[in-house]
Amino acid sequence: MPDRMSEQELNKLINMLELSQADGDIEFDISFMVSDDPDHDHGGRVLVRADKIFIQDPLPGGSPAVIMGVLPVKLYVNGEPVSGPAEVTTGDTIEWEISQPPLYSITVSEDRLLAFFTLHSTKKFSWKLNDHLSAGMVEVDAVMDTENVVGILGLNQIIADFERRGIIQNLNISGIHAELQNPTYQPITAAQGRAAVPGENAHLELFFSETIENEFSEIEGQVDYRSHLRIPSAIRGEVLARKIPVIEGIPGYDVYGEILYPPTPADLSVLAKNNTVLLIGNEIRALREGRPRVTGDRIKYFDICTSYIVPGNVNIKSGNIVFSGDVIIRGDVEDNMIIESLGNVYVAGSIYNSTITATGSILVKGNVVNSNLYSGYFGVMYNxxxxxxxxxxxxxxxxxxxxxxxxxxxxxxxxxxxxxxxxxxxxxxxxxxxxxxxxxxxxxxxxxxxxxxxxxxxxxxxxxxxxxxxxxxxxxxxxxxxxxxxxLEELHRGVARMQETKVEVNIGKCQNSTLKSNGDIIIHRDGIVQSELFSSGNITFLQTFSVCRGSKLEAGGSIAAFYVGGESGAQSYLKAKQSISVRKMYLGKVTIDRYTADITEPVENLVFDAESLRSMKLSAESGRGLV
CATH class of the missing domain: 1.20.120 (Four Helix Bundle (Hemerythrin (Met), subunit A))
Structure with a gap:
């Protein structure tokens, strides 16, 4: 005989019964009393009916009922949101709401210059829960009731929302109204600020070239030392440069009405040094004839570089040369000499077993043998x-x-x-x-x-x-x-200020030497043997017959060479940031950025870059002599 139900359990069951009155008849929904899972009769039960959720506690030995919301339904048990399946009993307070998308959205661009209005719907409809028969686990879901409109989006509501967000500048009310009348459901510009107009930094307008071109010309086999046409030069009273002053920017405003200030443009300090003068109107003029020069980084210094001319060779008789300007040598630099120039160095002959430092460029018509040449930044460091x-x-x-x-x-x-x-x-x-x-x-x-x-x-x-x-x-x-x-600190800074920016080392050929330049290195004749070259710019061989043997070259830009290595087996190491081009390379190593390849067999007419080096590694695996 089945156990008798207690009075307390009977009262709970009565509360869960759905009573409806129609035509004087009362119907009892006894869904809880019908089990579709005979193996779990003792477990708790959940019933969803008429937008209400009913719970039946489990019988002794049974498990509590489990409930879970399906979007857009959000469930709350005892005031806490439920993100997954949750066990519930009759002692729990269960509430639900619909998490439906808004009728519209307002977004602001990252720079806060534009605000966008996107319409999703002009009407808000009610939602109702789908009914579910009694079960131990129920996923509560809902359906939109498109027949029951509970709200219509109005223009005033949208405008009030913009104002509440503080978006007030140039509000496009007519555009929003047009979107409500004829929806496109695409973002429209609802408000627009005005970008700040950046100013312009102060800068220099130079009226002379900072580079030297073919400084020595040859006429009928003789070097013309008196021709200074290819060396930048100025005459007394000539305007060397003009400082273009700062142009201030124009402030703007964002969609919130806040002022947008443009970046403060950078000013430029200009000082007129030896044999130059800074006039009203920010013009720099020459006070004597000579090579105009601009040095410095944050502060630009102008001067007219004087020249020290050696009519013959630099040797023990002439002594070492330290000069605050350009040094022009019409002969050779003989063994164990030092030339230090706070300007450019021009050598018509060759350099043997010597050291040349220049804060500007170094240009050698002949050979460089067993010597060290330091230009620009390196000319300062080795001074x-x-x-x-x-x-x-x-x-x-x-x-x-x-x-x-x-x-x-x-x-x-x-x-x-x-x-x-x-x-x-x-x-x-x-x-x-x-x-x-x-x-x-x-x-x-x-x-x-x-x-x-x-x-x-x-x-x-x-x-x-x-x-x-x-x-x-x-x-x-x-x-x-x-x-x-x-x-001493001023003396130290004075040398550092002499560093010129656009410099180069230009030589005919070199052997067993070291060349360093924070500009380009140019070899205009036979090439290099057993030497080390470092350039912050490019290294370029001009003649098609020039060679590079047993040398180490490193460039911050590119290297353009013709014949690298030779049949004698002298290897060369070429490293560049961008590219390396060779007409023929016999033996050596090339590096582009962080990619390296060893050349063990002759290659011709190649341009190496990072991509080609990756391909060469694949070729190495096929036995083509490249690793």
């Missing part, structure tokens, strides 16, 4: 004045700190010492390198062949003071030592 002053600055700052500590230690013992005496004692014991550096710097400055780019008289005076112990003790103070450091 002895630059390096000596840098080392002296570092050492003198350490000396200054040591003197301060020594003086404090003496004072801590209730005694005193002269500042100059403390400096002298430290120079003789701990800082013996400083006098050596001073002697080296003085020897270089003594060979300067023309007026330097700054007044050296006071600097030389204090440097010589370090080499005179008696005077050093009496006249050296903390203030004067700080002054020495400041003068």
């Amino acid at each position: 002895r004045i630059y390096n000596c002053s840098k080392q002296l600055i570092e050492e003198t700052k350490i000396l200054q700190t040591a003197v301060r500590m020594l003086v404090q230690a003496v004072q801590g013992r209730k005694q005193s010492v002269k500042y100059g005496q403390a400096v002298l004692l430290l120079l003789e014991s701990k800082f013996q390198k400083i006098p050596q550096l001073i002697k080296e710097l003085l020897s270089v400055l003594a060979t300067v062949q023309a007026s330097y780019h700054q007044d050296l008289e006071q600097t030389l005076h204090f440097l010589n003071l370090f080499l005179k112990p008696a005077q050093l003790v009496d006249y050296m103070s903390e203030a004067s030592l700080s002054g020495v450091i400041s003068m």
Whole structure:
């Protein structure tokens, strides 16, 4: 005999029964009492009927009912949203709502200059839950009731939404109204700001060429040294450049009405140095004849570069050359010589076993043998004045700190010492390198062949003071030592400012040499053998018969060569950022960016780039001699 249902369970069942009255008859829906799953009669039950959700608790030993919403239905159990299947009992409060898409959407561009209105529907319809028979697990879903309109989208509602979002600039009310009347359901521009108009940076308008073209011309086998037509030159009173001042931008506004400020344009500082003058109207004029030059990065310095001419060879008799301008050598540079130029260096002959540094370009008509050529940035880095002053600055700052500590230690013992005496004692014991550096710097400055780019008289005076112990003790103070450091720093910066931007190294041929340039390197004759070339720009061989043997070339741009290597087996290593072109390459290695290939068999008329090197690696696997 079946167990008798308790009164409490009967009351719950009565509450779940659906009662309807029609024509005086009362019908009882007893869906809960009919089970379509006889194996789970003890489990909880869920019934969906007339937009309501009913729950029956499980009998002893049964599992709770499970409920899950199907979009756009969102379920809440005890006020918490349910994202997946959830167990429920009669003690839970179950609510539902429809998460339907909005009738329209408003979006703003990333730069906030445009706001868009997109219509999805002009009417809002009601939704009703689909009925579900009693089951242990029910997915609650719904259907739109297109017969029951619960709202119509109006223009005022949309305008109010825009205003609530703060979008008020140039609101396209007529366009929104037209979209409501004749929907396209495509985004339309609802509001539009005005972009800020950027200003223009200050810049220079140069009236002279920064590059040298064919600086030496040959007439009937003789070099014409007097022809300066191919070297940029200016005459007295000529306008060299004009500074175009900053043009301020125009502010704009976004769709929220906020002001959009344009970026502040960059100004440009211009200083007229030796033999130039800056006039009203931002014009730079030449005060004498010579090669106009502009140097510097943040601050542009103009000057007229003077020339130091050597009528014959540079050798022991002429001595090393340190010159604040261009150096023109009509003969050769013989063994173990040094030429340091804060400008360009022109050599009509050849260079042997020597070092040339130039803050500008280096142009050699003949050969370069067992030598080092440094141009532009590298001309600064390898300049002895630059390096000596840098080392002296570092050492003198350490000396200054040591003197301060020594003086404090003496004072801590209730005694005193002269500042100059403390400096002298430290120079003789701990800082013996400083006098050596001073002697080296003085020897270089003594060979300067023309007026330097700054007044050296006071600097030389204090440097010589370090080499005179008696005077050093009496006249050296903390203030004067700080002054020495400041003068050395100005000397150091002065050389750095001389670096020219558009430079090149142009040679006929070279052997067992090193060439470095922050511009291009051009080989206009036979080629190179057993040499190292580094260029921040391009490396170019001009003659079709030129060779590159046993050398290492590296370019920040491209390399254009003709015959690389030879049948004798001398390998060359070519590395470039963009491309490498060869007419014939016998043996060596090529690298483009991070891709490398070894050339073990002759190749002809090839242009290497990153893509072609990948293909060559595939060819290597087929045994074509490339790895």
